[in-house]
Amino acid sequence: MFDLESRTEREEQSRFICTANHGFLPYAQEELRRLFGSVKSTVVVPGEVFAVTLQVSAQEAVEQIGAYPPMFLRHLFPVQFQENNGDAEQILAQLTSFILNRSELNGSRLNVQVRKSEGCSWEGNAGSLKQEVMDRLAPAGAEFTLQDADYIVSLFAGDEAWYAGVSRPADNLSDWNGGAIRFQREEVQISRAKFKLLEAEATFGIDFRAFHKALDIGAAPGGWTSFLLERGLEVTAVDPAKMNTSLLESPRLTYLRKNAGEVKFREREFDLLVCDMSWSPKLMAKLVTDLLYSLQTGGTAIVTVKLMHKKPLALIKEVITLFEESGMQLQRVKQLFHNRDEVTLFMIKYD
Ligand SMILES: C[S@@+](CC[C@H](N)C(=O)[O-])C[C@H]1O[C@@H](n2cnc3c(N)ncnc32)[C@H](O)[C@@H]1O
Structure with a gap:
């Protein structure tokens, strides 16, 4: 026994x-x-x-x-x-x-x-x-x-x-x-940040080719924008900083050299919203949620959240709540291999 x-x-x-x-x-x-x-x-x-x-x-x-x-x-x-x-x-x-x-x-x-x-x-x-x-x-x-x-x-x-x-x-x-997922370096490497979106695509199984029109907030120098253009999307990039000049000739890119707090769009203009602002997470959440009217119902959002202080679990919960209260449904949250002191949120708009 x-x-x-x-x-x-x-x-x-x-x-x-x-x-x-x-x-x-x-x-x-x-x-x-x-x-x-x-x-x-x-x-x-x-x-x-x-x-x-x-x-x-x-x-x-x-x-x-x-x-x-x-x-x-x-x-x-x-x-x-x-x-x-x-x-x-x-x-x-x-x-x-x-x-x-x-x-x-x-x-x-x-x-x-x-x-x-x-x-x-x-x-x-x-x-x-x-x-x-x-x-x-x-x-x-x-x-x-x-x-x-x-x-x-x-x-x-x-x-x-x-x-x-x-x-x-x-x-x-x-x-x-x-x-430790690895991607090939490109000859013209606009930013290492691009690897984060490539990894989000692989990890969350997102088919970026299925989207048509993307809003990229905090887009400069343009790694994420270049990824979205490569997947065939029309992209509106918002950033007061300079975008890499190699992107500016693309007929599918609209570049607004502005702060995200100053831009206005049509209602439900985009089916994808991405934001990689490396900024105070709560201020980022405020800026992004204020622009959610421009995302279609069923649209996808990919957002990085900078982990600023010593309680990341509480901070992440707080930021997710802010998005949920604004009509977003969390699909996944993950610290990707290419995320440094941040996590990536994958959300869908239900409202
Ligand atoms: C980490 S970089 C983004 C890198 C970009 N995802 C890429 O792939 O190249 C963060 C960017 O957010 C921008 N940013 C910060 N605050 C912003 C705001 N309020 N409105 C728009 N852009 C902002 C900065 O100017 C900076 O270019």
């Missing part, structure tokens, strides 16, 4: 390596606490990576996280293999045998994702460690891919321990290594 109970208890635990944007680890921990009650967690990389033990099975944990998508937890993978940091050759031999013993991997396409911290016993970089793992799996017939993998094999080689696990890409919150 005693044995059976303790086995059940153990089976109902799961362990994950979790990642947040640098500095936001405590908020990702807090999100897990709110979802699962008390959780045991230890920091693996200060500020961004932690190991957590949950009192539910890995399957239940993933389902729960999928049902309540977190804002700050960017990536996670289940820990099914853990060895204290030590002789790298020995750990790699154990890791290889752990992976090859996972029957579900037979005939599957694998994406091997490796991260390491400074003090781990592998002396090369994460890329060479990944190559080493793949070289050890290849003789058994493993097939590797970067996209559309059946399973992700994740390894985090840390100062204290090496952690590894096998999971479906959809269960990791992001199928990028550690949730």
Whole structure:
């Protein structure tokens, strides 16, 4: 009886390596606490990576996280293999045998994702460690891919321990290594801010080509505007600052070199409103909500919210309430990999 109970208890635990944007680890921990009650967690990389033990099975944990998508937890993978940091050759031999013993991997396409911290016993970089793992799996017939993998094999080689696990890409919150989604740099890079909208497109699954007319508030130098023009939209860009000259010739761009508080539009003129103003969140919310009359019912808004002080969860709630009171319905809120001290809101106008 005693044995059976303790086995059940153990089976109902799961362990994950979790990642947040640098500095936001405590908020990702807090999100897990709110979802699962008390959780045991230890920091693996200060500020961004932690190991957590949950009192539910890995399957239940993933389902729960999928049902309540977190804002700050960017990536996670289940820990099914853990060895204290030590002789790298020995750990790699154990890791290889752990992976090859996972029957579900037979005939599957694998994406091997490796991260390491400074003090781990592998002396090369994460890329060479990944190559080493793949070289050890290849003789058994493993097939590797970067996209559309059946399973992700994740390894985090840390100062204290090496952690590894096998999971479906959809269960990791992001199928990028550690949730660090990368986009190709362009020859003419107007602003890094463009990556935020590219990431919002991928993460929230928004089809920007389906919109016709966009209002871009706080548009300069024009990364977001250039993205919207590339997706075929007509864009009205509002900013007292200068737009990149390469955009000004576009016949689909109207540039109003003004403060957002000074502009007027027709009712329901736009089907998309975006705002990336890097400004006091409550003043931003006031400016944007004052312009919501120009967004059609059913229209979409993408807005970044700068996290100015030490209580981001309360601040985000307050800003969301301001938008909800103005007829917007929140679809998702998330700190994207390309968001620094901010989160991105994805909303739809229902009123
Ligand atoms: C982070 S930048 C925007 C970057 C832009 N999304 C891009 O992709 O290039 C913030 C911009 O907001 C503008 N801004 C700040 N307050 C504003 C206001 N009240 N009205 C209009 N624009 C404003 C600033 O002039 C600045 O150009």
